[in-house]
Amino acid sequence: MSGTLLEINDLAVSFSTQGGEVQAVRGVSFAVGPGETVAIVGESGCGKSVTAQSIMRLIPEPPGRIKHGSIHLHGKDLASLTEKQMRNVRGKQIGMIFQDPMTSLNPTLTVGDQLTEGILTHEKMSQREANKEAIELLHLVGIANPDERLKQYPHQFSGGMRQRLMIAMALMCKPELLIADEPTTALDVTIQAQIIDLFKEIQEKTGVAIIIITHDLGVVAQIADRINVMYAGEIVEYGTVKEIFYQPEHPYTRGLLTSVPRLDGDRSQPLIPIVGTPPDLFAPPVGCAFTSRCKYAMKVCQAHDPEVTELSEQHYTKCWLQDDRVEKPY
Amino acid sequence: MLKYIFKRFLWMILTIWIIVTLTFFLMHAIPGDPLDVADVGSSDAASANLAAYYNLDQSLPMQYVTYLKNVATFDFGPSMTSRSRTVNDMLESGFPASLQLGLATLFFSVISGVALGVFAALRHNRMIDYVTMILAVIGISIPNFIQSMLFINYIAVNIEFFPIARWGTYRHVILPAIALASGPMAIIARLTRSNMLEVLTQDYIRTAKAKGLSARKIVVKHALRNALLPVVTIMGALTAAVLTGSFVVERIFAIPGIGQYFVSSISNRDYPMIMATTVIYSSILVVMMFIVDILYGFIDPRIKLHAKED
Amino acid sequence: MALTQNRTNKQKIDDSLFVPLDKHSAELDVMVRPSLGFWQDAWKRLLKNKLAVSGLFLIVLLTIMAIIGPWLTPYTYSEQTLSNQNMGPSSEHWFGTDNLGRDMFTRTWYGARISLFIGFSAALIEFIIGVIYGGISGYKGGRTDNILMRIIDILYGLPYLLVVILLMVVMGPGLFTIIIALTLTGWIGMARIVRGQVLQLKTNEYVLASKVLGANTSRIIRKHLLPNTMGPVIVSMTLTVPGAIFAEAFLSFLGLGVSAPIASWGSMANDALGVLNTGYWWRLFFPAFFISLTMLAFNVFGDGLRDALDPKLRR
Numbered sequence: 001m002s003g004t005l006l007e008i009n010d011l012a013v014s015f016s017t018q019g020g021e022v023q024a025v026r027g028v029s030f031a032v033g034p035g036e037t038v039a040i041v042g043e044s045g046c047g048k049s050v051t052a053q054s055i056m057r058l059i060p061e062p063p064g065r066i067k068h069g070s071i072h073l074h075g076k077d078l079a080s081l082t083e084k085q086m087r088n089v090r091g092k093q094i095g096m097i098f099q100d101p102m103t104s105l106n107p108t109l110t111v112g113d114q115l116t117e118g119i120l121t122h123e124k125m126s127q128r129e130a131n132k133e134a135i136e137l138l139h140l141v142g143i144a145n146p147d148e149r150l151k152q153y154p155h156q157f158s159g160g161m162r163q164r165l166m167i168a169m170a171l172m173c174k175p176e177l178l179i180a181d182e183p184t185t186a187l188d189v190t191i192q193a194q195i196i197d198l199f200k201e202i203q204e205k206t207g208v209a210i211i212i213i214t215h216d217l218g219v220v221a222q223i224a225d226r227i228n229v230m231y232a233g234e235i236v237e238y239g240t241v242k243e244i245f246y247q248p249e250h251p252y253t254r255g256l257l258t259s260v261p262r263l264d265g266d267r268s269q270p271l272i273p274i275v276g277t278p279p280d281l282f283a284p285p286v287g288c289a290f291t292s293r294c295k296y297a298m299k300v301c302q303a304h305d306p307e308v309t310e311l312s313e314q315h316y317t318k319c320w321l322q323d324d325r326v327e328k329p330y
Numbered sequence: 331m332l333k334y335i336f337k338r339f340l341w342m343i344l345t346i347w348i349i350v351t352l353t354f355f356l357m358h359a360i361p362g363d364p365l366d367v368a369d370v371g372s373s374d375a376a377s378a379n380l381a382a383y384y385n386l387d388q389s390l391p392m393q394y395v396t397y398l399k400n401v402a403t404f405d406f407g408p409s410m411t412s413r414s415r416t417v418n419d420m421l422e423s424g425f426p427a428s429l430q431l432g433l434a435t436l437f438f439s440v441i442s443g444v445a446l447g448v449f450a451a452l453r454h455n456r457m458i459d460y461v462t463m464i465l466a467v468i469g470i471s472i473p474n475f476i477q478s479m480l481f482i483n484y485i486a487v488n489i490e491f492f493p494i495a496r497w498g499t500y501r502h503v504i505l506p507a508i509a510l511a512s513g514p515m516a517i518i519a520r521l522t523r524s525n526m527l528e529v530l531t532q533d534y535i536r537t538a539k540a541k542g543l544s545a546r547k548i549v550v551k552h553a554l555r556n557a558l559l560p561v562v563t564i565m566g567a568l569t570a571a572v573l574t575g576s577f578v579v580e581r582i583f584a585i586p587g588i589g590q591y592f593v594s595s596i597s598n599r600d601y602p603m604i605m606a607t608t609v610i611y612s613s614i615l616v617v618m619m620f621i622v623d624i625l626y627g628f629i630d631p632r633i634k635l636h637a638k639e640d
Numbered sequence: 641m642a643l644t645q646n647r648t649n650k651q652k653i654d655d656s657l658f659v660p661l662d663k664h665s666a667e668l669d670v671m672v673r674p675s676l677g678f679w680q681d682a683w684k685r686l687l688k689n690k691l692a693v694s695g696l697f698l699i700v701l702l703t704i705m706a707i708i709g710p711w712l713t714p715y716t717y718s719e720q721t722l723s724n725q726n727m728g729p730s731s732e733h734w735f736g737t738d739n740l741g742r743d744m745f746t747r748t749w750y751g752a753r754i755s756l757f758i759g760f761s762a763a764l765i766e767f768i769i770g771v772i773y774g775g776i777s778g779y780k781g782g783r784t785d786n787i788l789m790r791i792i793d794i795l796y797g798l799p800y801l802l803v804v805i806l807l808m809v810v811m812g813p814g815l816f817t818i819i820i821a822l823t824l825t826g827w828i829g830m831a832r833i834v835r836g837q838v839l840q841l842k843t844n845e846y847v848l849a850s851k852v853l854g855a856n857t858s859r860i861i862r863k864h865l866l867p868n869t870m871g872p873v874i875v876s877m878t879l880t881v882p883g884a885i886f887a888e889a890f891l892s893f894l895g896l897g898v899s900a901p902i903a904s905w906g907s908m909a910n911d912a913l914g915v916l917n918t919g920y921w922w923r924l925f926f927p928a929f930f931i932s933l934t935m936l937a938f939n940v941f942g943d944g945l946r947d948a949l950d951p952k953l954r955r
Contacts, residue, residue: 118541
């Protein structure tokens with residue numbers, strides 16, 4: 001694919017624990033182009049956060065380990081960089097935003113200090129210049145009186161405001177890619193909408209590419225160009241927002257969609273939960289990991305890992321129901 | 331912030347006043363006449379004279395008022411054992427040695443405790459971590475007076491560098507300071523280590539890492555500061571432990587500090603001396619806790635909010 | 641696109657497998673692990689900790705020796721044999737004798753009785769006072785809490801040595817004076833821990849839920865607050881014991897503890913101060929060794945207990 005910013009190929013991440021090896025990510029591949037927004041969607045524990053943190057090489061090693069696969073940023077493999085080389089990527093080329101803005105800021109340092117320390121590390125710049133940048137960004141993320149606010153401490157900000165701070169912080173060095181790990185989960189619903197609007201606005205103004213990790217399909221529908229649906233450490237379906245929402249093929253994706261209310265659909269339809277729990281990643285099952293929860297499961301699903309089927313140029317799924325020999329039950 | 335400091339300051343003065351008062355009345359509740367112990371002549375006139383000398387002829391409330399006045403001006407009156415000297419003389423002669431020992435101990439225990447704790451945390455679950463923690467448990471388990479005696483018996487005797495007794499040069503300070511400091515040092519090291527480990531798992535450390543900061547910068551700027559907050563809070567209690575510990579250590583190493591006067595004043599029922607030492611030690615303790623409170627307010631910006639809520 | 645690369649040959653898979661699975665729901669939710677109660681779980685974790693187990697073993701051993709030790713020799717702790725002054729360890733006097741010809745082995749284990757008795761009673765008394773005081777302070781909150789905490793603040797500034805000395809003079813020296821003197825200020829730490837725990841637990845949702853369901857105060861305290869504060873309290877108790885043993889030895893060393901001829905590790909060490917550098921090493925060695933060993937055993941066991949009871953602190 002030409003014009004690719006980030007390309008992840010067959011990435012596998014494991015954690016060694018006392019009970020054995022947890023295969024958190026098992027062969028994930030996807031790509032992000034400049035300025036586009038890609039979402040990773042899935043339940044908690046499906047490996048989406050680990051994937052995000054692996055891109056930044058933020059998983060603690062040990063116990064975590066990138067087993068195989070590559071993460072190419074502009075053709076440079078991040079998985080093989082040294083820690084020192086990686087530091088030049090973190091914050092500078094890729095910015096990251098975390099789930100809980102309450103705990104992600106250091107309570108004992110001023111906001112200004114935390115905003116500017118990244119840019120001061122990466123670029124030759126005086127504190128005064130860095131402050132100017134910070135004030136500009138605080139304007140951009142919608143924080144009033146930025147020069148006053150720089151001298152304050154995180155506890156003087158509300159939850160939504162802190163997430164705005166986190167976004168500003170991640171954008172300080174004008175990165176090409178922004179990874180947002182569940183950026184709205186810890187916020188009130190009204191604030192969530194504001195933050196999503198902010199992401200869209202920022203993308204328009206700066207042209208930054210965004211990887212957004214979430215379990216909230218509502219968020220995805222509003223912001224993403226393309227969606228990766230993750231289950232048990234694998235991507236089970238991939239497509240544009242339209243394809244995923246209107247022509248979902250994988251039973252898990254279909255399950256996700258019928259388990260949340262839709263404003264555009266028939267509201268008399270009941271919400272159907274996906275029964276059961278995800279498999280234990282200590283010992284992932286042979287065959288398709290979704291078998292035990294899938295209402296269309298077949299014998300083949302238990303025995304063989306499903307293959308990836310290309311549905312359109314931008315739409316793939318990993319499911320045996322796509323095989324020619326099967327008559328689709330839906 | 332100023333209001334907070336002022337409030338704490340008033341509270342400190344109040345505490346010292348209560349302790350002074352308690353001490354005074356407790357000392358006077360003790361049965362027996364202190365003048366019985368001092369070898370006074372048998373004549374009534376002499377006793378009366380002495381009673382007047384020590385203000386014992388006044389009514390209790392009057393004695394209390396006089397005493398308060400004196401304490402406020404740091405005048406603790408004449409000693410009862412060595413009648414020619416005032417308590418102040420004795421305190422003045424003993425204070426420098428005790429202060430030197432106390433400061434050396436605090437300095438040594440804080441610096442090395444923090445260093446060991448940080449080191450152990452950064453090498454978590456490796457050899458250095460285990461060794462440090464085992465040493466810390468041993469440091470806590472061997473009482474300071476035992477350590478002092480072992481030091482004299484095995485180190486000072488064999489290594490000429492360390493003098494066995496007396497006071498004067500920096501060499502005199504080393505062994506007693508180590509004996510006195512090893513307990514607090516071990517406590518600080520353990521506390522620092524566990525705080526450090528806790529802090530290193532915090533989300534804001536990950537944020538700092540995501541900004542591309544170096545590991546050293548993350549530890550020094552983000553982790554250490556937060557890990558040391560709880561250490562600051564135990565400084566008050568540690569000071570108390572060092573103060574009490576200094577009584578025995580001064581005795582074993584024959585250091586001419588306040589401790590020796592205190593110990594002998596107990597058996598001699600030298601009331602002015604006991605009261606003076608108690609008041610001084612309590613005051614040091616209370617002032618230390620005041621300083622800790624203020625320091626905490628400066629290090630942790632969230633404290634200001636709590637003060638408002640108070 | 642990268643996703644398509646792991647293509648295997650579809651046709652290899654038998655057609656007969658492409659039929660719906662039946663009853664697959666039977667194998668749902670089979671991965672539930674056996675659940676252990678909190679105390680069972682803590683006990684298992686404690687047993688895994690070799691250091692803590694050896695600490696516990698030492699404590700038991702020291703306690704047994706404190707009980708039977710003095711009976712193992714034909715001597716008593718106060719029996720003086722002036723012809724046997726300062727004899728080194730031998731088959732007759734296993735730990736040697738002191739300057740009055742008293743048997744050090746008997747005196748050492750007699751001292752262990754004193755130390756352990758003081759350690760255990762201090763821990764017990766501090767536990768009772770601390771739990772009641774801290775519990776009331778934390779549960780009542782508000783004004784009561786404020787007043788109770790101010791009292792603690794003042795007591796905290798009072799050096800315990802002074803309290804001990806005053807009590808010694810008022811009550812006369814002795815075992816009970818020491819215990820009372822130690823607990824008079826010693827319960828403060830325990831009360832603070834209990835208060836902090838209760839204060840925090842009280843606002844927990846499950847306590848609120850229980851209140852909403854109509855549970856009365858005594859039930860909330862019994863069923864929710866007490867069991868959940870027990871962990872830190874037990875740990876604190878275990879760590880109180882070495883503190884009290886140290887304090888007794890310290891006081892006896894200063895001549896403020898038990899009076900002669902009663903043996904205590906502290907007073908034995910104090911006696912040895914006069915014969916430092918004379919070659920009578922056993923005079924210092926045995927009391928010093930056993931104080932340190934006892935404190936080490938309790939400290940190690942207490943640490944292990946804390947790790948076992950508080951999985952969060954497990955590092």
